[in-house]
Amino acid sequence: MSFQLPRSPIAPLLVNPAVNLLRIAAAAASQDGEVDRETIALMRRQVAEGLLADLDPAQAWAELANGLMSDAPSRMLWVLRESRALQVLLPELDALFGMPQSADDPPTVDIGEHQFRVVDEAARRQAPLAVRFAALLYNVGKSDSPPEHLPAHYRHMERGLPRIEAIAERFRVPPEFRDLAVLALLEVERVHRAAEMRAGSIAAMLERVDAFGQPQRFDWLMLLCTCDFRAYPGRATRSYPKAAMLAAALDACKVLDEAALRANYEDDPAGATDALLEARAAAVARALRSERWAGQAAD
Structure with a gap:
């Protein structure tokens, strides 16, 4: 046609x-x-x-x-x-072409081409529009990284945040589209490193991304991270163990009796928050005793 x-x-x-x-x-x-x-x-x-x-x-x-x-x-x-x-x-997206990013084999990829592959992977997985929007934008802070640091992109999050906000305002997209793109900017690379984290850091990540309060958005973030992983050369058919690992960690935390725990700190909200985070960390440690290391080996 x-x-x-x-x-x-x-x-x-x-x-x-x-x-x-x-x-x-x-x-x-x-x-x-x-x-x-x-x-x-x-x-x-x-x-x-x-x-x-x-x-x-x-x-x-x-x-x-x-x-x-x-x-x-x-x-x-x-x-x-x-x-x-x-x-x-979308000049912010167009500017990514020609910028290198670390990869496996070859050792670097063009970020602009990579973002196009990410959104195609999102389409193959029938992702909603919010995920496809975020798939284009979470690396927009890397277009002007200092040449002496390439292919590393220090402080790209600080540069990317106002660009994502400007794009979202320009096209007047729904707030949840902007929020997911910002979340991806801040968290995709951290999720990729999840196998290296201690249980407490994983529990803190789940809290930071509001996986407990916004489970659908958390699922979308995991989908986007999977698409980013699989968009690199040689990974198109590989599984992404970090998503399964974090889902298991979240499930382990959900079974905690949060109300009972907070009841023990009725007059100490800060103590209740600390106790809950500690309980979640312990739950994550139990749940990932085997999955954590299996996921690290698979990546």
Whole structure:
């Protein structure tokens, strides 16, 4: 299936030309979708002429969301990048191309290409739109890491946070989309290191990400971490033991009688919080006695 930009003088009366450009890009993400080189060249000329300059970001998001929820979102994103539309719509994402990140074999990957693979993995796993949105953005703080530190990206979280917030405001996405993207920014790399953590640190992580109060968001974070892991070369068919390990830790904590524990510290809220964290750490230690080391060996 091939898509071309309408050239009839009637076409602009039927749909905003800028929206039409994005719809063609989004259609490329569907099964068997593609855009020919001549059409991409035309799209590039239109973008250079300022076609997208006055487009309402809310309209743009509606088309981007359609593409992200298709079978292969990266095909839409590549069309947007090739036409230079990505520089206009998501310059924070476009800027990741050419930036290296540590990997296994090869030793580094291009972060921009990696994010496209992550969102495709999210599509293969039929992830909700919130996960696919976050899949694009959790590394946006790495586009301007100091060259002398590469492929490490020190303090990328501080740089990434205002960028994610700006993107979320620009497209007016639901708050839970922004919150998940921020959570991924802060926690994906920590989750990848979970097998090295002590039980108390794992219990603290579960508390920090509010796995007890927002279990669905925790599941989405684990899904996103799995997609990030599997997007690296050579890992597409490998299991991701950290997600199973943290799920087991969470289950172990859930069976604690929290109400009874807090009742013992009725007049000491701080003591109750400390006791609960200690009890959760002990529960995690019991639950992961074997799973913890198995997960470490598998990664």
